[in-house]
Amino acid sequence: MSEQTTSGDSDLPGLDAAARRVVGATGKAPIRVIFVPGLGDRLPPLVHLQREALRTWQALGVRTTMFRVRWSSDVSFQDRLDRLDQMIEYYEQRGERVALMGASAGAGAVLAAYARRRSVVAVIIIAGKFLEPEDIIKPVLLRNAPFAQSLSTVPKLLEDLGPDDRARILSLRSARDGVVDDEDTLLEGAVNETMRVVGHVIAIGYALMFRARRVVRFLREAVTD
Template identity: 90%
Template sequence: MSEHLTSGDSGLPVLDGVTRSSAAPPGKAPIRVIFVPGLGDRLPPLVHLQREALRTWRALGVRTTMFRVRWSSDASFQERLDRLDEMVERYEERGERVALMGASAGAGAVLAAYARRRSIVAVVIIAGKFLEPEDIIKPVLLHNAPFAQSLSTVPKLLDELGPDDRARILSLRSARDGVVDDEDTLLEGAVNETMRVVGHVIAIGYALMFRARRVVQFLREAATDCAR
């Protein structure tokens, strides 16, 4: 089933009333996808549309949750990354296998979280922007301090990911982004796939709605490999 946050700005799901059972065998434990949206996570209509798209994933047998970095807040990237890490840990303690999926600026958050916690079974990035801060105009960086911090932090963390780690990353990109430089959406060593759409926002919506089956297939294969 799909689970949504009810804890306000903390970024943590309310788990009260849920009894933690012993972890299921790795090959049978449910997969939990934590989705991290980009700079638009401050826009309720956009967040709502993404939530609704994620609801359809329950038919594919995965559970979904959204984590909002709140890029335009006063929090630091490290503080929000700590919150995301806490969320991952809570789901793992419930016996779930956790995968992360980040769109646009959210790609940096999920890559950073993966670099610090390799128990995450797989990572998916959609139209990701996690490199080259000089490509972003200064007003955007000033208004979204955690995003600016992520662009200086993530490249260093990527150096810690070896070939096997990178093979568990799926990067989905549009044929022509228009917002993020096309080269920036590529990650060396990852599974890079180009979708037959044009545009940044369109690519994100298309991936959530029409590439769900492909993403879930990738997650299951990565989870199986992790269990071996």
């Protein structure tokens, strides 16, 4: 699992040693959040900042991992979705409860993964762009082929999500995005919340740094339903 970043009860087979310690202390399996960034996942400084923000979530008792689609590469969206599914399975087999969080274009990846694997306990999308490919200028779609494929794939997959599935999705959006049409960040049936910030990139950073407690509370409520 080269893309992962990771932060003894013998009667708990299937759990790794760290997970067994968490279960022993809390009575519950640990929560693992897999974060999928947007088109900026090709920019090392931006990836670094997001990783550092996610490290602070450890203090809230949540493990985090980043998965990069590599939107500007020549891989297919389906291939990367398969890889993300393998990562989810890996952590589930370790005995962890897996949640997905995607920012901007990453929202489409986590929604598609959730539609395939309902064992995911909850999904968080931040300033998500997963609908209306016609709103994106052609050069962006050409430079980011997996993103174009995502925008064509995800709307159909969303049709398979029922009311209970959608209730386990939290969508965080800025008061005015400026990059993604404000209506595109809404998902019918999900818990849609507007943050008191303006701007696309600012919304992502604000959510990772200052909405962590809200997200973790949503995750804990989801796993106790």
